[in-house]
Amino acid sequence: MKTNINTLFVLCFFVFFIKVSPVFAQSASNTSTSEILKSWNNTANKQAIIAYVSDVTNPKSSNFIPVADRIATFDNDGTLWSEQPAYFQFFFAIDRVKKMAKDHPEWKTEQPFKAVLENDMEALKASGMEGLIKLVMTTHAGMTSTDFEKMVKEWSKTAVHPTKKVPFTDMIFQPMLELLTYLRANEFKTYIVSGGGIEFMRAFLTDVYGIPTEQIIGSTVKTKFEIVDGVPVINRLAELDHNDDKGGKPESINKYIGKKPVFAAGNSDGDLAMLQYTDSNTYKSFQLYIHHTDAAREWAYDRTSSIGKFDKGLDEAIAKKWTVVSMKTDWSAIYPR
Amino acid sequence: MKTNINTLFVLCFFVFFIKVSPVFAQSASNTSTSEILKSWNNTANKQAIIAYVSDVTNPKSSNFIPVADRIATFDNDGTLWSEQPAYFQFFFAIDRVKKMAKDHPEWKTEQPFKAVLENDMEALKASGMEGLIKLVMTTHAGMTSTDFEKMVKEWSKTAVHPTKKVPFTDMIFQPMLELLTYLRANEFKTYIVSGGGIEFMRAFLTDVYGIPTEQIIGSTVKTKFEIVDGVPVINRLAELDHNDDKGGKPESINKYIGKKPVFAAGNSDGDLAMLQYTDSNTYKSFQLYIHHTDAAREWAYDRTSSIGKFDKGLDEAIAKKWTVVSMKTDWSAIYPR
Numbered sequence: 001m002k003t004n005i006n007t008l009f010v011l012c013f014f015v016f017f018i019k020v021s022p023v024f025a026q027s028a029s030n031t032s033t034s035e036i037l038k039s040w041n042n043t044a045n046k047q048a049i050i051a052y053v054s055d056v057t058n059p060k061s062s063n064f065i066p067v068a069d070r071i072a073t074f075d076n077d078g079t080l081w082s083e084q085p086a087y088f089q090f091f092f093a094i095d096r097v098k099k100m101a102k103d104h105p106e107w108k109t110e111q112p113f114k115a116v117l118e119n120d121m122e123a124l125k126a127s128g129m130e131g132l133i134k135l136v137m138t139t140h141a142g143m144t145s146t147d148f149e150k151m152v153k154e155w156s157k158t159a160v161h162p163t164k165k166v167p168f169t170d171m172i173f174q175p176m177l178e179l180l181t182y183l184r185a186n187e188f189k190t191y192i193v194s195g196g197g198i199e200f201m202r203a204f205l206t207d208v209y210g211i212p213t214e215q216i217i218g219s220t221v222k223t224k225f226e227i228v229d230g231v232p233v234i235n236r237l238a239e240l241d242h243n244d245d246k247g248g249k250p251e252s253i254n255k256y257i258g259k260k261p262v263f264a265a266g267n268s269d270g271d272l273a274m275l276q277y278t279d280s281n282t283y284k285s286f287q288l289y290i291h292h293t294d295a296a297r298e299w300a301y302d303r304t305s306s307i308g309k310f311d312k313g314l315d316e317a318i319a320k321k322w323t324v325v326s327m328k329t330d331w332s333a334i335y336p337r
Numbered sequence: 338m339k340t341n342i343n344t345l346f347v348l349c350f351f352v353f354f355i356k357v358s359p360v361f362a363q364s365a366s367n368t369s370t371s372e373i374l375k376s377w378n379n380t381a382n383k384q385a386i387i388a389y390v391s392d393v394t395n396p397k398s399s400n401f402i403p404v405a406d407r408i409a410t411f412d413n414d415g416t417l418w419s420e421q422p423a424y425f426q427f428f429f430a431i432d433r434v435k436k437m438a439k440d441h442p443e444w445k446t447e448q449p450f451k452a453v454l455e456n457d458m459e460a461l462k463a464s465g466m467e468g469l470i471k472l473v474m475t476t477h478a479g480m481t482s483t484d485f486e487k488m489v490k491e492w493s494k495t496a497v498h499p500t501k502k503v504p505f506t507d508m509i510f511q512p513m514l515e516l517l518t519y520l521r522a523n524e525f526k527t528y529i530v531s532g533g534g535i536e537f538m539r540a541f542l543t544d545v546y547g548i549p550t551e552q553i554i555g556s557t558v559k560t561k562f563e564i565v566d567g568v569p570v571i572n573r574l575a576e577l578d579h580n581d582d583k584g585g586k587p588e589s590i591n592k593y594i595g596k597k598p599v600f601a602a603g604n605s606d607g608d609l610a611m612l613q614y615t616d617s618n619t620y621k622s623f624q625l626y627i628h629h630t631d632a633a634r635e636w637a638y639d640r641t642s643s644i645g646k647f648d649k650g651l652d653e654a655i656a657k658k659w660t661v662v663s664m665k666t667d668w669s670a671i672y673p674r
Contacts, residue, residue: 068549145591189551202595212405213595214526214551220592225584225610232614234591247562254482254571255557256593258539258550273562277569 036182039175039333046330048323049179052286056262057186063284065262067187072263073253073278074180075271076194076201076218079290080209081172082161084299088168089196092155096139113138137238141221145199145234152203169208175331176265180209188263191215193253195245195270199236217256219244245270250277265290272313275322287322289313294328373519376512376670382660383667386516389623393599394523400621402599404524409600410590410615411517412608413531413538413555416627417546418509419498421636425505426533429492433476450475474575478558482536482571489540506545512668513602517546525600528552530590532582532607536573554593556581582607587614602627609650612659624659626650631665 040046056065077083097107097116107113112131115123124131140148160167180190190211194201198218206213220241223234244252250273253261264271264278265288275287291314292301303311317324327334377383393402414420434444434453444450449468452460461468477485497504517527527548531538535555543550557578560571581589587610590598601608601615602625612624628651629638640648654661664671 198592199595214593216595223588223591225587225614227613232587232610232617234587250562250569250571251560254560255535256551258536258553273569276564277562280569 037175037178039178039331041330041332043330045323045325049182049286049288052263052284053182053186053188056284065283069259069262069283070183070186070188071191071257071259071261072183072188072265073191073193073249073261073274074176074264075249075266075268075274076192076196076205078267078292079173079265079271080176080192081168082298084301085162087196088161088171089200091159091162091168092152092200093135093139095155095159096151097135100139137221140197140200141236141238143236145223145236148199148236149203152200156204169204170337171335172208173331174333174336177209177336179265180211183263184210189215191217191253191257191261193244193249193274194218195243195248197221198244217244217252219248247273249274253277262286264288266313267292268310269313272316275313275317279320279322287317287320289317289322289324291324291326293326294331294334296328297334298327300328374512374515376515376668378667378669380667382662385660386519386623386625389600389621390519390523390525393621402620406596406599406620407520407523407525408528408594408596408598409520409525409602410528410530410586410598410611411513411601412586412603412605412611413529413533413542415604415629416510416602416608417513417529418505419635421638422499424533425498425508426537428496428499428505429489429537430472430476432492432496433488434472437475474558477534477537478573478575480573482560482573485536485573486540489537493541506541507674508672509545510668511670511673514546514673516602517548520600521547526552528554528590528594528598530581530586530611531555532580532585534558535581554581554589556585584610586611590614599623601625603650604629605647606650609653612650612654616657616659624654624657626654626659626661628661628663630663631668631671634671635664637665 036050037046040049055061055063056070058064074080077087081088094116097113101107101113101117104113107117112124112127112135115121115127115131116135127134143151156167156169161171164171183190190209192201192205192209192211192215194217196218198216198220201218202213202216205211205216222237222239222241224237226233226235242248242252246269249271253259253274260281261274261278262281262283263286264275266272266275267290271289275289278285279287292299294300301310303314314324316322325331373387374383377386392398392400393407395401411417414424418425431453434450438444438450438454441450444454449461449464449472452458452464452468453472464471480488493504493506498508501508520527527546529538529542529546529548529552531554533555535553535557538555539550539553542548542553559574559576559578561574563570563572579585579589583606586608590596590611597618598611598615599618599620600623601612603609603612604627608626612626615622616624629636631637638647640651651661653659662668
């Protein structure tokens with residue numbers, strides 16, 4: 001078992017019980033696609049997106065990009081859906097431990113499981129990195145890919161956000177859904193490139209975002225093909241294969257796609273390398289940086305937030321004149337309904 | 338550096354100087370797509386392919402497969418192009434050593450490079466696994482992905498087959514090109530899943546097969562994102578990341594695609610796991626096994642061939658009544674011209 005565990009869970013560990021405002025007033029939004037980027041206010045940022053797409057898809061433009069090279073990559077947590085008070089995948093791990101507990105009476109006295117079962121975050125913290133790895137690997141490995149997919153699907157149908165009390169899939173960003181649709185209408189191939197687990201996301205986010213499994217990239221555990229009782233299975237092993245964060249994002253883009261994106265969207269230091277990589281494209285490229293500025297409708301957090309590092313990403317986005325979206329002023333709606 | 342090196346090169350190592358017949362009479366073939374599978378003789382195998390595709394794409398059939406799940410995976414070496422007297426990628430490694438030699442005077446006395454420079458296969462064999470790993474990593478790692486791509490592209494433009502004396506890209510199988518086209522016309526998504534290097538193949542095979550880089554899967558070295566003099570680069574490291582052979586094929590299919598294929602084609606024991614995996618699909622699936630039976634037009638080799646293991650694959654293909662193609666009797670043409 002490697003110690004280089006996905007920072008996703010490390011971060012979750014520290015922010016799990018942060019109190020957040022239960023207020024979440026939502027603007028009404030019409031999800032019709034007859035108008036472009038309907039939930040975006042008519043600001044300079046919306047105009048910049050439309051100007052870019054119009055330019056690079058115009059065969060007469062010197063900036064024209066052939067369809068095969070129109071690769072658009074999106075971070076997931078904090079970019080396509082909310083990520084507070086912790087990455088949503090963490091709640092799956094917690095719920096999974098609670099569900100598995102009946103077959104593990106020893107967890108009543110064994111950390112970090114005891115802490116999870118007793119909602120004792122102090123004890124969970126005290127179990128340290130070793131405890132965290134045990135928690136992640138117990139809930140995400142040691143089963144076949146098929147069984148893991150079933151577990152996540154099942155979980156996603158009933159799980160609700162701890163404070164908003166709505167399904168996690170209701171907490172996707174309506175303006176970003178419209179952006180995905182708009183890009184696809186202009187023959188961009190849209191990808192998720194997230195620190196989240198690849199098989200976790202694929203189990204239930206394809207329908208939510210309209211992105212097929214083969215365009216969802218994320219962190220991976222090692223796997224092993226085996227034939228068990230005549231049936232071929234893919235077993236998920238308790239060892240990290242790839243941490244799809246920071247430099248891991250361009251690495252996986254190079255590996256899975258083999259092309260440099262022309263459009264990338266992110267919201268944290270973990271996305272900076274992907275944005276820099278996209279910015280180095282010889283084609284005209286576009287970098288979108290989501291700034292969480294809306295405490296009333298979503299959450300407001302900045303370069304000093306405890307959920308992770310945002311200072312380098314935001315500073316570089318501003319310095320390089322990337323398109324920095326303020327959720328409060330650029331978006332007329334946050335969630336689909 | 339890991340010792341679990343790609344079997345591709347291990348095999349090449351033993352078969353590099355096998356003498357093969359220089360005879361390669363080729364049938365004329367019309368590459369027009371107006372007729373289905375034109376270079377396939379009208380045998381039971383051709384009919385089986387057409388019957389399968391017609392059935393699973395018919396919305397009224399109980400075997401109908403939705404477009405999103407029409408995943409077709411093809412081995413490359415020996416399935417889409419020839420693989421004798423050694424996997425073609427091996428010739429790139431050899432040519433690369435010879436090209437690099439002027440900057441490495443020490444290679445005149447250092448194995449395995451001395452052996453390569455002197456075409457001394459006995460000495461190359463004597464350098465063993467350690468020498469082979471050194472050869473592969475020297476020629477395939479230690480540069481950026483961009484530079485590696487340029488090297489392979491450049492090589493592919495001038496390299497010719499040692500006995501056939503034609504570009505390697507002229508040694509693709511015309512009937513398989515037609516099969517790829519036919520499947521795509523029926524909205525199958527066609528993938529290469531090969532033991533060959535992923536970035537080696539992507540550098541020049543997209544145009545040859547009409548398969549975009551993101552649908553070419555293969556063996557990988559570890560990579561590292563870095564910013565060098567302000568420029569983001571992906572560095573190729575001298576360590577194997579994934580050996581995309583045998584069980585490694587379904588593992589990478591699960592990782593890159595996230596769906597079980599419904600159609601798979603291979604020609605060796607290295608493809609057996611992929612074929613078994615595809616055969617376990619709950620959708621009606623199709624397994625194609627290419628049997629090299631044509632010594633006059635291509636090569637004839639069987640379960641006892643020295644290029645690798647073919648006995649388990651062929652035996653299981655026959656036992657399970659998969660579609661075993663005899664190149665001699667099923668194909669009216671082998672190469673495009």
